Amino acid sequence: MTARVADYDFPVPPELIAAEPPERRDGGRLLQLTEEGQRDRMIADLPELVIPGDLWVVNDTRVIPARLFARKPGGGRVELLLIERLEGGCWRAWLRANRPPRPGMVLSLGDDRAVRLLERDGREWLLALEGDEQALLARYGHMPLPPYIGRPDLPADSERYQTIFARHPGAVAAPTAGLHLTEALMARMEAAGATFAAVTLHVGPGTFQPVTCDRLDEHRMHEERYRIGAEAAEQINRAVAEGRRIVCVGTTALRTLETAWHDGAVRAGAGRTRLFIHPGYRWRVVDALLTNFHLPRSTLLMLVCAMAGHGRIRAAYRHAVASGYRFYSYGDAMFIDRRRLGG
Structure with missing residues (x-):
């Protein structure tokens, strides 16, 4: 061994x-x-x-289509990876951005102001999806392909x-x-x-x-x-x-x-x-x-x-x-x- x-x-x-x-x-x-x-x-x-x-x-x-591409109120891009839906409707997630957002910020998915950042614990965030979760994921979610695949997800x-x-x-x-x-x-x-x-x-x-x-x-x-x-x-x-x-x-x-x-x-x-x-x-x-x-x-x-x-x-x-x-x-x-x- x-x-x-x-x-x-x-x-x-x-x-x-x-x-x-x-x-x-x-x-x-x-x-x-x-x-x-x-x-x-x-x-x-x-x-x-x-x-x-x-x-x-x-x-x-x-x-689940767990990868989301959102924007801060000022237009900065944020990539989110949903990890787990908790009781009460909140989500554990990983975030990636050039400048880290702050708790309380509401991110936009397309035309929808839909992601409220609640708190941060190290690498992980707690957030809430506002509105119809299933509809938001169906419209904006991407398949979370592993990083080593090296390409964006495709419909297939x-x-x-x-x-x-x-x-x-x-x-x-x-x-x-x-x-x-x-x-x-x-x-x-x-x-x-x-x-x-x-x-x-x-x-x-x-x-x-x-x-x-x-x-x-x-x-x-x-x-x-x-x-x-x-x-x-x-x-x-x-x-x-x-x-x-x-x-x-x-x-x-x-x-x-x-x-x-x-x-x-x-x-x-x-x-x-x-x-x-x-x-x-x-x-x-x-x-x-x-x-x-x-x-x-x-x-x-x-x-x-x-x-x-x-x-x-x-x-x-x-x-x-x-x-x-x-x-x-x-x-x-x-x-x-x-x-x-x-x-």
Whole structure:
């Protein structure tokens, strides 16, 4: 186990960062980790990786158009990223402006004076959207593409930066492993013996933030909201009791299950998680993972190292770079079965 954050750094050639989704959702490449190393596959091969009896768990959060471009009363531009709607109707948000605004200022969205800044706490602001929130977001909101995509959002992103099973609005980033799945592909996986369950974790902006401290034990994990319904909890617990494989589609579904596991069962209900999974973690419920390729020094890279081993992941990422795999949110994916890898 390595505890130095610097050991999770590596170069990614800029040309391998996917700025656009693949032409087809299920048209990406898939790197399967094996006992011997790795095997190059396609996303369309996922049914071949199904073990009859598998339970595949997806995250059904829905990305909201959380990026807003507003103006101060004097005309200065302010970029806002909504993070979470609180009880009472206020929002937590990040703001970016040449000169920081002040509490009490009302910002304009187009012709609407619609954003009242209430208070500031470090990087974060508390604000209120005045008027019909849904109408304001529908008219002025932009899909919050990650900064590494390096372009403004386009109308097509409203569909392609959502999974096909997105149901519950609240995320400011997509659970990107789920972007690869289509109804036809899931039907083929079911024909191969898989069943599906859905949980909800509203992905926050902290998912893109690199770890800035020197050691893993110094990192303070960002917090995210999750919910597991009674039916999903029953599906998961029955599969575990029967010894069937639990496969998570994405790190957010994985962290939800690992957080909610108490006294030998996944508990239904809502909660918040700061679970930071890194090498040395003792696994509770998840056996396998479908995940995209992650940023250097990110908590998600540390999670996959916990599942497959630091050396194996480093080797897999070197292979992915050499083989021209596409990285990050709109990029290709990796499949890890930790039981077969001795994890």
